[in-house]
Amino acid sequence: MSALVRLSDTHVVHKARSGGVFTRDKVYALTGADLAIAPGETVGVVGESGCGKSTLAKVLVGVQQPTSGTVTFGGRDLWSLKPAERRTAVGGSTGMIFQDPSTALNRRLPVRQILRDPLDVHRRGTTAERADRVRELMSLVGLPRALADALPGQLSGGQRQRVAIARALALDPDLVVADEPTSALDVSVRAQILNLLLDLKERLGLALVFVSHDIQTVRRMSDRVITMYLGRIVEESPADEVTDRSRHPYTRALFSATPGLLDPIDPIPLVGPVPSATRPPSGCPFRTRCWKADEVCGSVMPDFAAASRPDHRFRCHHPVEEGESTRALVAQAESAASATAMADVPFQQHIREPS
Numbered sequence: 359m360s361a362l363v364r365l366s367d368t369h370v371v372h373k374a375r376s377g378g379v380f381t382r383d384k385v386y387a388l389t390g391a392d393l394a395i396a397p398g399e400t401v402g403v404v405g406e407s408g409c410g411k412s413t414l415a416k417v418l419v420g421v422q423q424p425t426s427g428t429v430t431f432g433g434r435d436l437w438s439l440k441p442a443e444r445r446t447a448v449g450g451s452t453g454m455i456f457q458d459p460s461t462a463l464n465r466r467l468p469v470r471q472i473l474r475d476p477l478d479v480h481r482r483g484t485t486a487e488r489a490d491r492v493r494e495l496m497s498l499v500g501l502p503r504a505l506a507d508a509l510p511g512q513l514s515g516g517q518r519q520r521v522a523i524a525r526a527l528a529l530d531p532d533l534v535v536a537d538e539p540t541s542a543l544d545v546s547v548r549a550q551i552l553n554l555l556l557d558l559k560e561r562l563g564l565a566l567v568f569v570s571h572d573i574q575t576v577r578r579m580s581d582r583v584i585t586m587y588l589g590r591i592v593e594e595s596p597a598d599e600v601t602d603r604s605r606h607p608y609t610r611a612l613f614s615a616t617p618g619l620l621d622p623i624d625p626i627p628l629v630g631p632v633p634s635a636t637r638p639p640s641g642c643p644f645r646t647r648c649w650k651a652d653e654v655c656g657s658v659m660p661d662f663a664a665a666s667r668p669d670h671r672f673r674c675h676h677p678v679e680e681g682e683s684t685r686a687l688v689a690q691a692e693s694a695a696s697a698t699a700m701a702d703v704p705f706q707q708h709i710r711e712p713s
């Protein structure tokens with residue numbers, strides 16, 4: 359089946375800023391992304407803050423131009439199109455839902471106008487048809503008609519996110535990208551919004567890209583999960599393999615740190631902070647925190663290798679073995695961490711003076 363969107367060796371490099379002023383440094387926000395989204399599938403994207411999830415999301419919906427590489431929409435190279443053609447291609451086939459609906463919606467416009475805007479901009483239908491479409495969108499996301507004249511500030515957080523979802527659906531897209539769509543909401547309404555997204559995806563046959571820090575939610579929502587680290591896609595796997603069958607040490611560390619596991623374990627200890635995106639490490643970007651890293655990891659970026667299933671691949675020189683338990687990995691990482699700590703302390707200090 360042909361892809362809705364395909365990224366090929368796509369990079370996004372920003373100029374770095376310090377105190378609001380551009381510096382000579384570069385920020386490697388997305389590096390060498392190769393990814394295809396098929397019609398109707400749900401792809402989850404996980405990784406720590408700053409690893410490039412939002413950048414990937416924005417590239418997929420055509421609002422962020424890559425520095426190099428290609429973004430293909432329905433077989434057409436998006437960034438070689440004329441701006442007007444690109445706007446039509448992007449607006450008509452993708453929608454984006456942001457983290458915080460209170461900043462994503464124009465607070466001076468009533469719900470009715472927020473939902474009409476995309477129809478006006480893309481000149482969809484007659485005035486009467488646009489009004490019908492607004493009513494249809496409100497009903498699709500479970501908003502009472504009485505709220506059509508309300509301003510965003512008069513709505514609850516959950517209602518505002520429903521408006522944002524309806525707006526993303528206004529032009530009947532094939533692909534919707536939801537970037538942390540519930541993280542600004544009360545816990546009590548999160549499940550409702552997640553269920554609404556799943557329901558809409560089924561009813562409308564949408565492809566959905568779901569970005570989140572929360573690997574458990576991503577696993578529940580998605581068919582396929584992508585793990586990112588420091589601007590790179592390091593693992594792609596079917597959602598049912600992302601738990602204790604992930605092969606990349608970083609995905610396993612993320613999974614081990616997830617609250618609410620049936621069989622709670624201590625998280626796999628990672629050494630040190632995430633390196634800066636302005637100076638990513640040579641070789642494998644994860645090697646500075648990885649308990650398995652050796653010399654080759656410092657010099658060579660691993661290629662993708664296939665796991666036992668063809669839809670599961672990872673980039674690691676020393677992957678987690680098939681069937682290796684997370685508990686065993688915790689023990690390995692703890693022992694590597696204490697060996698490193700011992701190596702850092704002068705020899706005599708390891709020996710206790712007799713009391």
Ligand SMILES: Nc1ncnc2c1ncn2[C@@H]1O[C@H](COP(=O)(O)OP(=O)(O)OP(=O)(O)O)[C@@H](O)[C@H]1O
Pocket residue numbers: 372373374375385386387405406407408409410411412413414635
């Ligand atoms: N416009 C920009 N100018 C400079 N650097 C940027 C810009 N946008 C993003 N970055 C940097 O690019 C990297 C990736 O950012 P991105 O927002 O994609 O990460 P993220 O994984 O979505 O993070 P979070 O989970 O915190 O939203 C980060 O180091 C970020 O600081």
